[in-house]
Amino acid sequence: MGIFEAILLTVITAATPLVLAAIGELVTERSGVLNLGVEGMMVMGAACAFIATQQTGSSYVGILAGIASGALFSLLFGFLTLTLVANQVATGLALTILGLGVSGMIGEAYVGQSGIKLPQIVFPFLSDIPFLGALLFKQDLIFYLSIALVAGVHWFLFRSRAGLKLRAVGDSHSSAHALGINVIRTRYLAVMFGGACAGLAGAQLSLVYTPQWAENMSAGRGWIALALVVFASWRPWRIVAGGYLFGAVSISQLYAQAFGIGIPSQFLSALPYLATIVVLILISHNRRTTLINTPAALGKSFVPDR
Amino acid sequence: MRIELERRPDVSKLFSILSPFIALGLTIFFGGIMFMLLGKDPVSALYSFFIEPLMEVWSLHELAIKAAPLILIAVGLSVCYRSNNWNIGAEGQFIMGAISGSILPVVFYEWHSPLVLPLMMVLGMLGGALFAGIPAFLKAHLNTNEILTSLMLVYVAQLFLDWLVRGPWRNPGGMNFPETRTFDASAILPEMIASGRAHWGFGFAIIAAILIWFMMRYTLKGFEITVLGQSERAGRFAGFSSRKMIWFSMLLSGALAGLAGIAEVSGAIQQLRPVISPGYGFTAIIVAFLGRLNPLGIVVAGLVLALTYLGGEAVQVSLQISDKPIRVFQGLLLFFVLSCDTLIHYKIRMMWYDLTKTTGEGAR
Numbered sequence: 001m002g003i004f005e006a007i008l009l010t011v012i013t014a015a016t017p018l019v020l021a022a023i024g025e026l027v028t029e030r031s032g033v034l035n036l037g038v039e040g041m042m043v044m045g046a047a048c049a050f051i052a053t054q055q056t057g058s059s060y061v062g063i064l065a066g067i068a069s070g071a072l073f074s075l076l077f078g079f080l081t082l083t084l085v086a087n088q089v090a091t092g093l094a095l096t097i098l099g100l101g102v103s104g105m106i107g108e109a110y111v112g113q114s115g116i117k118l119p120q121i122v123f124p125f126l127s128d129i130p131f132l133g134a135l136l137f138k139q140d141l142i143f144y145l146s147i148a149l150v151a152g153v154h155w156f157l158f159r160s161r162a163g164l165k166l167r168a169v170g171d172s173h174s175s176a177h178a179l180g181i182n183v184i185r186t187r188y189l190a191v192m193f194g195g196a197c198a199g200l201a202g203a204q205l206s207l208v209y210t211p212q213w214a215e216n217m218s219a220g221r222g223w224i225a226l227a228l229v230v231f232a233s234w235r236p237w238r239i240v241a242g243g244y245l246f247g248a249v250s251i252s253q254l255y256a257q258a259f260g261i262g263i264p265s266q267f268l269s270a271l272p273y274l275a276t277i278v279v280l281i282l283i284s285h286n287r288r289t290t291l292i293n294t295p296a297a298l299g300k301s302f303v304p305d306r
Numbered sequence: 307m308r309i310e311l312e313r314r315p316d317v318s319k320l321f322s323i324l325s326p327f328i329a330l331g332l333t334i335f336f337g338g339i340m341f342m343l344l345g346k347d348p349v350s351a352l353y354s355f356f357i358e359p360l361m362e363v364w365s366l367h368e369l370a371i372k373a374a375p376l377i378l379i380a381v382g383l384s385v386c387y388r389s390n391n392w393n394i395g396a397e398g399q400f401i402m403g404a405i406s407g408s409i410l411p412v413v414f415y416e417w418h419s420p421l422v423l424p425l426m427m428v429l430g431m432l433g434g435a436l437f438a439g440i441p442a443f444l445k446a447h448l449n450t451n452e453i454l455t456s457l458m459l460v461y462v463a464q465l466f467l468d469w470l471v472r473g474p475w476r477n478p479g480g481m482n483f484p485e486t487r488t489f490d491a492s493a494i495l496p497e498m499i500a501s502g503r504a505h506w507g508f509g510f511a512i513i514a515a516i517l518i519w520f521m522m523r524y525t526l527k528g529f530e531i532t533v534l535g536q537s538e539r540a541g542r543f544a545g546f547s548s549r550k551m552i553w554f555s556m557l558l559s560g561a562l563a564g565l566a567g568i569a570e571v572s573g574a575i576q577q578l579r580p581v582i583s584p585g586y587g588f589t590a591i592i593v594a595f596l597g598r599l600n601p602l603g604i605v606v607a608g609l610v611l612a613l614t615y616l617g618g619e620a621v622q623v624s625l626q627i628s629d630k631p632i633r634v635f636q637g638l639l640l641f642f643v644l645s646c647d648t649l650i651h652y653k654i655r656m657m658w659y660d661l662t663k664t665t666g667e668g669a670r
Contacts, residue, residue: 084311090640090644098634100633105631108630220458230451230454266468266469267469269465270461277450277454277458280444280455281450303313303652
């Protein structure tokens with residue numbers, strides 16, 4: 001395996017959690033709900049996945065625990081913003097603060113333990129394809145899931161009836177309600193899907209990216225995922241492009257540090273965050289295109305009148 | 307079971323006052339359950355968390371020290387949030403304020419003058435305001451989401467501080483520790499009263515809270531903030547500019563966060579270190595909401611949240627548990643505050659049976 005392939009492999013590993021968290025948040029936002037708690041759900045997923053793996057010895061149980069914890073945690077957000085119509089921005093922040101706190105508490109006993117790395121699933125024959133084989137067909141389950149989820153979400157949103165309803169809810173909840181669509185139920189499901197994806201992204205961090213638990217190990221990735229959704233103008237496949245771009249940026253700073261380029265490491269570490277800002281500027285400086293792409297009811301609460 | 311909301315004809319005065327207290331009560335109740343799950347006696351844990359720090363003079367001073375940055379930042383944030391500008395990067399503005407205020411005592415350390423301290427405070431405010439000016443500019447002129455940009459800049463500020471104290475600003479006589487030289491006596495914020503450590507940062511916080519309270523209540527600017535926050539369209543008809551409001555609210559909250567930063571460094575730490583804040587900028591968001599975005603309420607809320615920091619330290623010692631429950635407490639508190647606020651605008655009705663089952667889905 002050449003150095004180029006090795007670099008690309010690390011890019012894929014760094015990009016997968018971003019893609020996963022962003023595709024979940026995309027569905028949530030398409031239903032008109034802005035959940036800023038991605039970082040909290042992600043770090044909860046990471047903690048629960050690691051703990052479950054250490055307890056049972058099976059990283060697949062860990063993955064399930066990550067997904068379940070993310071989904072359950074997002075229910076808290078759903079209850080506040082959908083049932084009690086609390087402010088979505090503030091509730092999302094609360095979810096992040098609580099997630100960082102709870103995960104730090106339950107994971108404390110596991111700090112420093114070495115975990116089990118999620119095994120690779122090797123596709124026979126396909127993995128023998130030169131270059132591409134090692135990159136695409138000798139990966140772990142979560143990578144395959146991330147690609148399948150993007151394809152699935154694309155199909156769901158633009159090819160299925162339920163997806164059409166979900167987009168209707170996100171663009172005008174009153175019209176959707178008048179058409180007999182259950183707005184609150186749709187949004188609950190979308191929020192839980194977002195939570196499950198963020199939890200899976202967290203599981204990837206503590207089972208694949210660095211198979212161990214450390215406090216705050218999501219390190220702002222949840223926020224980058226939120227920016228990715230804007231970058232992708234709420235379209236699934238663009239999430240993959242954006243995610244891999246960000247993965248490449250965060251990996252390039254690691255290599256730059258390793259090769260001892262004369263720039264202080266802190267400046268290189270700031271690159272992904274600065275890149276996020278630059279990308280956001282490029283995407284949103286045109287008011288009109290932003291307006292067209294953004295789900296029209298994003299961030300607005302809905303109280304059905306009876 | 308279903309929960310239904312019914313909009314109240316008027317805002318409930320009763321619940322406007324009660325809701326933060328209900329939230330606090332619920333937090334303490336669930337906090338007790340949390341301590342039980344950790345295998346500790348909940349009563350004694352809650353006692354050392356919330357009561358013990360209030361029993362000694364020195365710990366009351368510590369309370370004031372911790373409340374000062376929280377109140378200063380939260381008062382600024384309340385103006386932002388009321389005008390619908392979501393600055394969540396106060397932590398970064400706090401750090402940049404601390405850095406720019408420290409230029410004098412770290413770089414020009416040989417200059418001793420009574421002017422040093424006031425200049426430091428002004429520089430701190432400038433640093434915080436300029437740093438908040440970045441998301442303000444991006445939102446006002448390039449239409450970029452201020453939530454994400456202000457948050458990303460927190461990481462940038464933390465890394466910048468880390469670089470400074472390990473690199474160019476490292477104390478030449480400090481055994482290679484990552485910290486700056488300690489400030490000269492003329493650069494240290496004096497204590498407020500003789501009985502303990504609490505410095506003038508707390509005084510600044512109270513003054514800022516009163517000034518902003520006055521502005522919000524009695525001036526046109528305050529009215530402009532409220533109108534633009536509730537309806538940008540209505541504000542436009544009144545001739546208010548939402549673009550100017552973005553600049554105003556962000557620069558104001560940045561300046562206050564910067565002042566909090568330099569006051570903390572100059573009064574409590576007296577040098578720069580890689581980490582100078584236990585998350586004050588984020589906790590201040592909770593303070594702002596617990597104080598119902600009212601500057602005077604924020605003073606009380608700031609003291610309550612400062613108590614969670616102190617109580618967290620106290621239980622670490624008395625019960626041998628980690629500092630992690632602090633964050634959980636703070637997160638729970640914000641959750642309960644937000645859910646209790648629903649009571650102000652809505653009546654909540656529990657529906658124990660499902661109407662749609664008897665009347666059919668079509669009837670709705």
